[in-house]
Amino acid sequence: MTYESAVLAMLVDYCVCESPGTVKNGRCVVHPAKKRPYFTGTPGITYAARVNIILASLSAEDHAADNGSLKSRAAVSAWKSAVRKASGELPELYAYIRDELSALRELEKSGCRDVDDFAAPFGRILGRIFTVDGMISERYSDPMYRLGFSLGQWIILIDALDDRSRDRRKENYNIYNLIHGNAALSETDDTVRLRCMLEAYDCWNEIKRLRNSEDYTEPVTEGFMENLFAEGLPHADRTVSEAAQEAGSENGRKKNGKSAAEKDRVSGEEANGPV
């Protein structure tokens, strides 16, 4: 399980009130020296592990197809059996993720410069993953979808920001480099990412209210998730933004001779509706 799978598992288990999970202490392969607390035997953990395998395998397939690296091909080969099992358990989700990733690749290939268009496929992927068809009560579906959608948008945008320098060096697709060149991001870009995080936090609050109205004792994971959505996301965003700025955006802005604020000026032509 990766860190993000753990968050998914906790959220799912949080919504599946009948199975809040139990915390045990034990040793694991990665940390054999010291006993650590861990969750076990919950539907969320099973689901998140399957999703993890699906995402990892599709990513490896994609990398293998793109550059044929030994590492990617080895991963595809090593995970074959696990992927068959996971995709067999979640065939619709597997097909959906594959299609949306393919849509994302197409956008990249076509040099997409629309932030909303670019962020949408990964938003939809996480939205779909977070609704956990049939496992969580219907009343959680809407806020969970919106939470996943917003989180997916934020993740792909912050990743693009984080990768700006590397993508510039390797001449890879990067939406921010396409829009701004070497210049710093605009106020709109920062506001959009913040809005995604705010929406995720808003959805989390809605989920929390629903959960607490069911008269169950507060799950031990609630504080962690509260921390994540209230503080962790903006903290991470700030850290990446500052690092990206230090990595050269400021120099680029000087070279470009045009400030981000100037570039951000709104005109009628810039205002686009949804596509």
Place this chain on the structure above:
Amino acid sequence: MDPYKVLGVPENASDEEIKKAYRELVKKYHPDRYRDDPMAPVAEKKIREVNAAYDMIRDIRSGKRPSYSASDGSGAAGRSGNTGYSGGYGTGAGSANNASYGTYFNEKYRHVIELINGGYVIQAYSTLLSVPENMRDGGWYFLMGAVNERLGRYSGAYTCYRTAAAMEPNNNVFTAKAAQFEQFTRQYAQRAQERTGTDDYCFSARDCCFPFIFCC
């Protein structure tokens, strides 16, 4: 007007119960269901009442107005769509009543506002697109912003709101919405920073969420 009676909920109903009742009534009286129906004017009147009642309850509960008895229900524009921390987001399309239409929007957008308030966002989008480009005024951009926001297209939403404000700088609703969009996000970031306290904060959500990226 007793807004709770209009929505058919008790005064101590939860926000969720109110929202549910509101949505059901909007669906029930939505204009799309009464096309070519002799009951259309009645339904239209009813939906205005429902929207005004919903706005009134929201305002009362958020402290913007003392109680329903103190007002006649001519709600302000900027209906809150979501709940919780970001209260104040949503369509911002304004109350579906005559006061709002007359003050903030051209009458031609009445149907679009009702579609947005009823949750028919795609239809609202199609209707807006049918407006010729040379006829698109501040109201058009404002509502397109609301549609974009509902669809989670925040870049388009912010740009449209700002365009609306730039086109009609004397329209307080448009200028306030553009400022509010940015302001709420900043407040969220600011509060997070205050809560986090120091920069050597040990937990990073990025570490937590980034592995999803192996997929991107």
